[in-house]
Amino acid sequence: MAALLQTNRVKYECSCGLPFPLDELYFCRQCVKLKCVECTQQFVDNIICQGCFETATAGENRERVGRCPSCYMCPICSTVLMSRSINNKFRLQCTYCRFNTLDAGIEDQVDNDKWKFPSSPNAEFFQNIRSKMLEYAEFDKFEHERNPDKRRRSTLFLSDKYGLNSLYNQRKKSGYADRPEPMKVEYTKMDNVEELSLDEIMAPVENPLDIHNFSEQLQSLSSTKDRWLPEALPVLPRRTVRCGESENSLVKAEYNPLSITFRMRYLAFTYVPDIRMYRPPVITILTQSYVLIYVSNYSNGHVTARVTAVDVDDDSFVSSALNKEVVVPLPPPNTIQDIEDQLQLEGNIPSQVDISKPFYENIIFKRRHQAALTIPVHAKKIVDRNFLKLRMEVEYDNLAPAIPDKSMSRTSIDRNYSSSFLSRSSSMADTTIPPTPTPSDTTLNTSGSADKPKISLSHPITIVIDIGRTIDDNLYDCDMDGKVPSLPTRIPAEDVFA
Amino acid sequence: MRFAPDAVVIQGAIIEGDVTIGSGTVVHQFATIRAAKGCSIVIGKFNIVEEFVVIENNGPEGSTLEIGNDNTFQARCHISARQIGNNNIFGSFSVIAEGTTVTDMCHICPYGQYRIQFEPMAPRTVIYNGRMDRRTTSEAPLPNQTLCAALSSQLKSFNKLLKPVDPPAAT
Numbered sequence: 085m086a087a088l089l090q091t092n093r094v095k096y097e098c099s100c101g102l103p104f105p106l107d108e109l110y111f112c113r114q115c116v117k118l119k120c121v122e123c124t125q126q127f128v129d130n131i132i133c134q135g136c137f138e139t140a141t142a143g144e145n146r147e148r149v150g151r152c153p154s155c156y157m158c159p160i161c162s163t164v165l166m167s168r169s170i171n172n173k174f175r176l177q178c179t180y181c182r183f184n185t186l187d188a189g190i191e192d193q194v195d196n197d198k199w200k201f202p203s204s205p206n207a208e209f210f211q212n213i214r215s216k217m218l219e220y221a222e223f224d225k226f227e228h229e230r231n232p233d234k235r236r237r238s239t240l241f242l243s244d245k246y247g248l249n250s251l252y253n254q255r256k257k258s259g260y261a262d263r264p265e266p267m268k269v270e271y272t273k274m275d276n277v278e279e280l281s282l283d284e285i286m287a288p289v290e291n292p293l294d295i296h297n298f299s300e301q302l303q304s305l306s307s308t309k310d311r312w313l314p315e316a317l318p319v320l321p322r323r324t325v326r327c328g329e330s331e332n333s334l335v336k337a338e339y340n341p342l343s344i345t346f347r348m349r350y351l352a353f354t355y356v357p358d359i360r361m362y363r364p365p366v367i368t369i370l371t372q373s374y375v376l377i378y379v380s381n382y383s384n385g386h387v388t389a390r391v392t393a394v395d396v397d398d399d400s401f402v403s404s405a406l407n408k409e410v411v412v413p414l415p416p417p418n419t420i421q422d423i424e425d426q427l428q429l430e431g432n433i434p435s436q437v438d439i440s441k442p443f444y445e446n447i448i449f450k451r452r453h454q455a456a457l458t459i460p461v462h463a464k465k466i467v468d469r470n471f472l473k474l475r476m477e478v479e480y481d482n483l484a485p486a487i488p489d490k491s492m493s494r495t496s497i498d499r500n501y502s503s504s505f506l507s508r509s510s511s512m513a514d515t516t517i518p519p520t521p522t523p524s525d526t527t528l529n530t531s532g533s534a535d536k537p538k539i540s541l542s543h544p545i546t547i548v549i550d551i552g553r554t555i556d557d558n559l560y561d562c563d564m565d566g567k568v569p570s571l572p573t574r575i576p577a578e579d580v581f582a
Numbered sequence: 583m584r585f586a587p588d589a590v591v592i593q594g595a596i597i598e599g600d601v602t603i604g605s606g607t608v609v610h611q612f613a614t615i616r617a618a619k620g621c622s623i624v625i626g627k628f629n630i631v632e633e634f635v636v637i638e639n640n641g642p643e644g645s646t647l648e649i650g651n652d653n654t655f656q657a658r659c660h661i662s663a664r665q666i667g668n669n670n671i672f673g674s675f676s677v678i679a680e681g682t683t684v685t686d687m688c689h690i691c692p693y694g695q696y697r698i699q700f701e702p703m704a705p706r707t708v709i710y711n712g713r714m715d716r717r718t719t720s721e722a723p724l725p726n727q728t729l730c731a732a733l734s735s736q737l738k739s740f741n742k743l744l745k746p747v748d749p750p751a752a753t
Binding site: 160161180181182302303305 | 682708710711716
């Protein structure tokens with residue numbers, strides 16, 4: 085869904101300076117910073133196959149070279165192959181690109197479990213090298229055990245009362261083996277080596293149809309020269325994530341490798357408001373256009389976001405006319421109340437928007453935890469990709485999202501959706517959590533009145549949005565083939581999913 | 583407009599112009615089969631035209647869009663080709679542009695596009711991942727006869743049929 089909604093267009097700057105979309109960021113509560121893949125440590129927790137959900141230990145995985153023994157991967161598009169039965173026989177098929185085992189020149193099998201593909205001609209060579217290296221490794225280990233650290237003095241005194249001490253020493257040495265022989269490499273030394281002649285190399289090709297490049301191979305898949313065989317599916321690791329600075333765990337899953345719940349999961353979207361662009365606008369140099377942005381709060385408490393646009397000298401950054409800060413107060417989400425509003429008010433929910441202020445200094449849409457802003461924008465040059473830079477300061481009115489109570493075993497999203505669906509009457513009481521200051525918020529800036537301390541993130545978050553290309557005012561927008569498109573007679577895919 | 587007696591065209595389908603639909607073909611609701619003035623569309627036997635499919639012939643006057651047998655037009659595809667053969671499968675949201683020719687046993691995956699005008703598409707191609715072309719020697723798509731029969735009996739029991747309208751007499 086992220087690829088369809090293009091959430092990768094809005095990138096937040098992590099505390100290490102790299103841009104990432106919000107769903108790829110974590111939040112460390114001790115450092116009070118956003119953390120990304122680069123500034124966290126990742127440890128492999130479990131190993132799981134995405135096709136058959138089979139788990140393996142690290143040792144088993146090492147023997148299988150990181151592949152599943154029973155699942156296969158399409159060589160063209162790298163998706164999992166599904167087996168399909170046709171006329172009582174089985175065939176592996178790709179659901180994305182329609183690749184078959186028939187294309188690879190392999191007939192339908194009667195038994196689904198025993199798929200054997202002809203291995204590459206060099207597979208035996210690599211297998212020999214691998215077994216030889218294992219022999220060397222064993223020998224080195226034995227050598228190391230045989231010559232231990234001579235500084236160690238054992239206090240154990242074995243008296244040679246029954247004459248068994250010498251036998252005991254002999255038995256220890258019996259596993260002694262010679263150093264393994266190196267592999268035989270067949271090289272013959274030739275006395276007369278002919279000079280390299282360019283005529284052989286530069287001779288014209290007899291049959292150009294013999295040489296197939298990548299796209300030509302795709303066209304004639306079952307010819308015996310270019311066989312694209314299915315590969316064994318590589319196996320995926322499941323990771324625990326730790327902050328790089330303070331060694332706190334950010335994401336830790338349950339012990340059972342097949343469970344989808346987490347012991348702890350501190351993701352950025354439960355702490356920082358989510359900014360999403362609604363449909364890329366038409367940007368020109370001469371006329372002003374508006375970028376429509378949704379700001380949503382998915383945390384457990386009330387959040388005030390202050391959004392301003394930042395001017396950048398670069399030509400690919402867009403200049404915006406938004407001089408002031410837009411203050412967006414966002415309460416936490418409450419789906420039960422939303423559904424009840426829809427049922428009782430029958431869709432006539434009153435608008436929570438102040439119309440008196442000008443269009444772009446204000447929020448043009450607001451519904452509980454979501455608000456929409458428009459930002460007036462001018463392009464500077466005709467570029468393929470324009471960028472808009474925003475700065476957002478976040479203030480928490482409740483302390484719950486910033487540093488939740490340790491007794492809360494579920495994350496904020498679980499509390500809203502799962503528990504509240506079970507107990508409708510107590511849902512209202514659950515979502516408003518009374519503020520309880522905890523002693524560990526010395527790293528946050530506190531400001532505001534003495535009654536209700538407002539916590540804000542110490543640094544504002546920089547957000548860069550990829551808006552799209554500038555459209556030349558003089559020309560119409562052309563299709564990739566160079567034709568001006570006629571009026572569309574069908575609904576484009578983007579409008580359907582809006 | 584002529585429909586074969588076996589053809590099942592559900593009320594709600596939009597059919598305009600000189601359209602001939604062969605026996606066994608099933609046309610779902612909200613499908614649009616549109617022939618411009620002077621042009622005609624001939625659809626063969628045992629085709630399946632799903633919802634929101636647009637089959638149109640905007641070509642020069644006097645041209646005929648001939649569609650063969652056993653084709654499947656999945657939901658929301660947009661077809662303005664010059665000629666289509668037999669046994670093809672057109673996936674959802676696919677686009678076949680004007681002036682193209684499609685031959686037999688092709689498979690166009692969802693969101694696929696084909697815009698090459700003056701050369702007919704080779705038989706048994708598969709277009710996947712948007713626009714990439716590939717030819718396979720894999721299994722041909724199965725004939726549609728049983729599927730059409732099952733669909734037609736199901737649809738007839740719950741929907742009304744569309745009656746063909748005679749073209750207005752030339753004045």
